[in-house]
Structure formats: structure tokens, C-alpha cells
Amino acid sequence: MSGIANKRVLVTGADGFIGSHLAEMLVERGAKVRALCLYNSFNNWGWLEKSDKLAHMEIVTGDVRDPHFCRKLCADIDVVFHLAALIAIPYSYVAPDAYVDTNVRGTLNICQAALDAGCSRVLQTSTSEVYGTALTVPIAETHPLQPQSPYSASKIGADAIAKSFFNTFNLPLVTARPFNTFGPRQSARAVIPNIISQIAAGKKDIALGDLRPTRDFNYVLDTCAAMIALAECDAAIGEEVNIGTNVEISIGELFETIRSIMNSDAAIVTEEQRKRPEKSEVMRLLCDSTKLRTLCGYKHQYSLRDGLEQTVKWFTNPANLANYKTSIYNI
Template identity: 45%
Template sequence: MRIAVTGADGFIGSHLVEGLVRSGADVVALAQYNSTGAWGWLEDLPADVLDSVRVVLGDLRDAEVIGQALASAEVVYHLGALIAVPYSFHAPRSYVETNVLGTQNVLDAIRRHGGRLVHTSTSEVYGSAVTVPIAEDHPLQAQSPYAATKIAADKLVESYVAAFDVHAVTIRPFNTFGPRQSARAFIPTVMSQAMTGRTSLSLGSLAPRRDLMFVGDTVAAFQAVGALAADRWNGATLNAGTGTSWPMSRVVDEIARVVGVDLDVVADPSRVRPAAAEVQHLECDSTRLRNATGWQPRVTLREGLETTRDWMADSRRLLSYKPDLYQL
């Protein structure tokens, strides 16, 4: 099968590309254009996998480039987006241009050339939980510019299904972690500080609860959604998560055990979201996805943290996280 992946150079995207290649797919990987020709986390893939991938550098905001890159794909996994919540407070326009207009460009390419879309949403669109666990009919609440742009992108997909008969299904992952996650995320922030000898950590709020799923389980969910019957599931949204939420304070304790150090936390006000913007509780109800595909998460938090620790132990990787800096 000919498959295209936007955001292929990112955290989840690079793992998805690897999983698709190993399943026998012919993959076109769309990565963000840059003047050095770097392929992001795709360069971390094993040589035998990367040799089987056609990498295209471009920009989601460029409709012509997107149209050319997706023209021959039977399935398009759309993961390309700006995703850091704190940075969306500083640069909301760039989130609109990439996440909303970029998604429109992907939809227009599929409308023009055909194929099926697996669109990536996020649990951030739910905001702080009104009911727990969170099912797909939970109210959508934009507590950050990032969440607002993802809601807009989700609604664009919904509208193209209704108005233009585009074939699409939306997957809504909760909080994925694992190797290759960016430095702006909580687990790499804590782990990189702990693994470089710091026992006093600079962190934001530890009260929020998150449903944390290992990236291998997230990739399996993406592939399961991609295999769904196009007609029966056209326009559907499916949550992907473990169904268990962890307070961030407990996650710090788990990381300390995995790394083998004692950690003290120092509150850093610059890392705390505005009070009304903080999503306090995310816990997934993935019943729809499990019933539709038989998918279920298999990796525990402890196992996932150990795998992440082992991957990060490479000194080159560890120092690339710049643990002394707060990454937006």
C-alpha cells in the first residue's frame, strides 16, 4: 500500500513511519523543509528502514507542495502540526497557519487526488475533564491557542467529509511518551535533568493528571485505525489512551525510581500555564477504538520509562535535550 505521513520527522511520526515500513508499506515521509536538509527524527531510524522511505521536504502551509507529495497516496496519516502548548501562547498565528490552514491543504489534496485520511487530533481539545473517563462525545474546550487550532482542524475534517465526500477518520491520542519525544514535554524534561546529575528539578505544576501511553502503543493504534473499513467508519473520531491517569508528582517519583536517584522539585513559575489554561485531568475512554479494532495498550508506564531511559542514555542524545534550558 502507498502511504504518506505528514509530520514524519517528528516524535510519533518517525515511529509510525518505522512501523509502516516494517509492515510492508511503501512510505512517503513529509518532513519540514530546512536549509540543511535535515530529516529530524527520521535520521534516528535504522538504516534498513530509512532506505525504504522516500523523504520529501516541504511545508504544510504550501498547498502545491502538499498536493504533489500526497498525490499518489492511498492512505495519508496527517500528523504534521505545531504541538507545544506553552509556545502557542507566544505565537498563536503560526499555530493557525500550520494546524488549520495546513490541514485544509491536506484535505484539498485528498479531495483532488483521492485516498483516505487518518487525521490526528489531541486530547487537549477536551480541556479539563467534565466527566471521567473522557469519551468522544465529551465537550470540546479550547484552553490554549494550540487546542483551539486542533479543534478547528478536526472540524475542517468533519466538514470535508460531509460537504465533499472526503474519506477520513480522526484518531485522538492522549499523552504519548517514549524515545524521540521533544524536550518541551514533561517526561523528557524530568528525565534529562535527572540523568545529567541534577537532583533538584525545575518544573511547573505537578497537580495535573495525564493518561500516559507509550509511543509503540500509539503507533499500533494509528495502524489499527488506518485499517478500518472506509465506509463504515468514515467521519468517525476514536480516542486512544490507556484509561489510567497519573498525577505529574507520581510520574516524577516513577522517573526517579527508573533512573535510580532521589529528586527534589523546585517550582519554576515560568513553566506554569495560566490558571484558566491548565488542563487539570485527562483520562481516556478508548472503548470505541478497542471494540472496532481489538487494539489495546500493552506497555506499562514503568516499562515505557525504562525503554526511554535506555534510549536517552546515549550521551549525544541526552545532551541534545539541553536540560539547563526551559524549552517552550
């Protein structure tokens, strides 16, 4: 496929963390963006509410769980970036049925609608959580899939549904599998904004869960740029492709790095409610991004520290911090 400029592009989940950044980047690259925000009675468009690119987007509200709506949503669209999903792992322990409805059935609805509409490319957004605790490192796309939480199980199911449409109906599909993405606008249920927002709010005791797991963190602009590169890459059709930095860091070490950047003397307090069940915790995630570089030549642009500094800068703006309830643990 030629570049994304002038293409009619749909972003599902555009009101969310990664989706809002992706929609803005697509506008910057000349795409004609239709942004799906989850319908609500307040007519709130999430993080797009204050976007300086809003005037250049077509905002649509609705729900990917409705197949009839999805058919209308995909009409006259060239490229679909499917990000709409429930993603909080702890909440998947509470409401697993909702994860199947949104993540699996929602993906089915989008794939069917994109097929019917003759879309030229569909990018399915996966997650490194489908791999579970690393059996071999770094983790390549051939690593076994391990459903260690209802969330990861729902994403394994969603990826399988999407891939079945490629295998059965020749849907021009790419599955992007980002490792842990972070940056401005991320929910405080994630570890990096959790740490930063607590320190920024003046707390000296920072509540965290298990400090041992390691993660490969991607700055959000790198994740978005890699997703666009994959959508533009003909060689990626039918492939699952990791997005990562090939660098891992433990949660304990991550805390120390953030504390250093923020010149804080805060200390960690471990809370049991923030720990996952023993067999559900993913202890190690380290990306092998060889396939991403080989297929489309993309290499990440931001180091972990660069991304953390940008994220700290955003969260320490009082107007941004005011969006977060740092005294409440949100699963």
C-alpha cells in the first residue's frame, strides 16, 4: 500500500490513550480520519476533547459490540486501525464476560464490516500480554500464547478471529503486537502514570504491587509510528508483528528511575490488592522486534528515559494531573 496520506482512515478507540495519539499522528500525516469514540450520554470524546487536531477529524460515537453500527462505520473507509478494547487486567478478573463481548465480538464485528466494505488494510491491535511469562527471551512472534488473565485470553481470541478472516476471506490484515506502551494521557491504573501521578500529587509513600516483573516499555509516539508503518507495509499483510525496544526493566528499577527524574525522596509501599494472582502475573516481557525492522525498517525513536521525561512533564502540569484521582486505586 502507498503512504497513509489522503487515505480515509478509521481509528476505533480514538478517545483512549493510544488511539487519541494515533488519530492525531494520522492527521499530521495527511490522512482523512474518522475517529470512533465510545457512545456516552455526556457526548464526551475522551482525550480528543482537547486535541488541537479535532477540527481535522470526523468524530463518530458508537460501540464496536453492535455489528450493524460497525457496517456503517466502515463504509467508504480505506484503512482501519482497530484499537477499541477493554484493557485493564485487574478489571478482567471482575468482569471477564465484558472482555469477551468487547474484545472478541467487537473484533469480529469490525473484521466483518471491513471485509464487506472492501477496506484495503485492517490493523488489529494486539498486546504482548498474549505471550504470558516469557519462556524464551527475547520474545519473538513464534513464542507460544499463554492466557494468564481473562484479558490476555480475550486478546488471543480477538487476534485469532482477525487472523481467521485473513486465512478464510483474504482480509488484508496486519496484527500489531505492542509491548507495554506509556506516555501522556495513560490511565493511572498503569504502572508508570501510577508512580508519576502519586509523586506529582506530593505523596511520599507510593503504593505499588509486585516489584519483580520486568517489562519492555514503548513511548506512545513510537507505538503509533510503528503501527502506521505496519499499515503501510504490504509485506506485513497476514503477519503478527511485535513493537518494542528490546530493553527490559523491572518495576522496582523503573520506580527508581522515575524518582530520579522527579527529584523525589518518595518510598515504595507494597499493597497486596495491587498484586495479580500468582499464576496470572506475567513475570518477564522482553521484545524481539527483528520482524518489525525487517518488514518495514522501523526502529524506535525514544529511549525509556526520553519518554519518561516527556511523560513526567505532562503529568506535572496541574491541568493534566487534575484528571487523576491519585488517592484511589482504580482496577
